[in-house]
Amino acid sequence: MPGNAxxxxxxQVALVTGxxxxxxxxxxxxxxxxxxxxxxxxxxSPEGAAAVVDEIERTGGAAVAxxxxxxxEEQVEALFRGLLNRFGRLDILVANAGxxxxxxxxxxxLDQWRTVLDINLTGQFLCAREAVRIFDRQGxxxxxxxxxxxxxxxxxxxxxxxxxxxxxxxxxxxxxxLMMKSLxxxxxxxxxRVNGIAxxxxxxDINRAAWETPEALQRLLALxxxxxxxxxxxxxxxxxxxxxxxxxxxxxxxxxxxxxMTLYPGFRENG
Ligand code: NAP
Numbered sequence: 131m132p133g134n135a136x137x138x139x140x141x142q143v144a145l146v147t148g149x150x151x152x153x154x155x156x157x158x159x160x161x162x163x164x165x166x167x168x169x170x171x172x173x174x175s176p177e178g179a180a181a182v183v184d185e186i187e188r189t190g191g192a193a194v195a196x197x198x199x200x201x202x203e204e205q206v207e208a209l210f211r212g213l214l215n216r217f218g219r220l221d222i223l224v225a226n227a228g229x230x231x232x233x234x235x236x237x238x239x240l241d242q243w244r245t246v247l248d249i250n251l252t253g254q255f256l257c258a259r260e261a262v263r264i265f266d267r268q269g270x271x272x273x274x275x276x277x278x279x280x281x282x283x284x285x286x287x288x289x290x291x292x293x294x295x296x297x298x299x300x301x302x303x304x305x306x307x308l309m310m311k312s313l314x315x316x317x318x319x320x321x322x323r324v325n326g327i328a329x330x331x332x333x334x335d336i337n338r339a340a341w342e343t344p345e346a347l348q349r350l351l352a353l354x355x356x357x358x359x360x361x362x363x364x365x366x367x368x369x370x371x372x373x374x375x376x377x378x379x380x381x382x383x384x385x386x387x388x389x390x391m392t393l394y395p396g397f398r399e400n401g
Contacts, residue, residue, distance in 0.1 A: 149170035155362065161222065171197075210261075265321075277375075
């Protein structure tokens with residue numbers, strides 16, 4: 131590892147779903163730099179996952195790529211078995227995999243609705259359930275971490291901001307918010323912390339159309355008081371904090387990483 135960077139996750143094992151691209155890739159690299167061995171889950175991009183594993187190994191970390199569709203129960207069970215086979219334990223789950231399938235409401239097909247809910251919401255349920263089962267089995271190990279285990283649910287500012295034309299996506303993120311809080315309430319006494327991250331506009335493939343041209347970027351920036359688009363590293367730093375003992379008294383909360391997008395900038399000169 132380069133330099134004397136702090137390694138608050140030394141000796142811990144993390145799994146990042148959707149780790150082959152964008153925010154998940156940034157989170158996987160940051161968790162590894164903080165000392166964790168990382169399972170890099172992917173669905174359709176083995177080359178993306180391999181690049182993330184390479185980057186982690188080049189800097190002295192440990193990582194493994196694991197293919198799974200997080201919406202499929204039996205595949206998710208195999209994913210966690212694969213991680214345990216490789217690294218022997220689990221301390222941190224970042225349930226990050228997510229997609230958009232946008233349509234005007236009247237034109238939205240049942241398939242578009244179901245696919246987004248299945249991957250974004252049910253996928254997080256299936257992964258969090260496996261993680262809780264493993265954490266309960268392992269028990270607390272104070273030498274490693276104050277908590278028995280940590281779950282981070284990748285939500286979105288659209289857990290609170292309604293989003294016309296993206297009703298399936300916003301419904302999935304609103305669902306993640308209350309799943310996260312209800313689960314946090316249920317497992318806190320067992321030492322398991324569950325939190326969410328709500329990114330604003332982060333420059334990745336999922337929203338390429340919103341930043342690819344100067345005109346689109348200009349329109350987007352009007353929604354961001356801080357005046358710049360976010361980067362995966364902005365979210366990754368928040369994930370490392372939520373995974374570490376530095377946030378040990380934090381559970382059941384959403385950390386907004388959005389440059390102020392949820393501050394209703396439309397009201398700035400128009401209230
Ligand atoms: P991205 O670059 O498109 O990455 C999406 C990731 O999800 C990829 O690694 C993809 O894997 C994986 N994935 C898709 N379907 C999957 C499935 N069925 N099973 C397992 N993995 C699957 O998008 P991103 O922006 O990084 O998004 C990551 C998360 O952040 C999502 O939950 C998204 O809703 C959330 N988010 C993003 C933004 C933003 O502005 N970018 C804002 C708020 C929230 P493959 O490529 O291998 O298929």
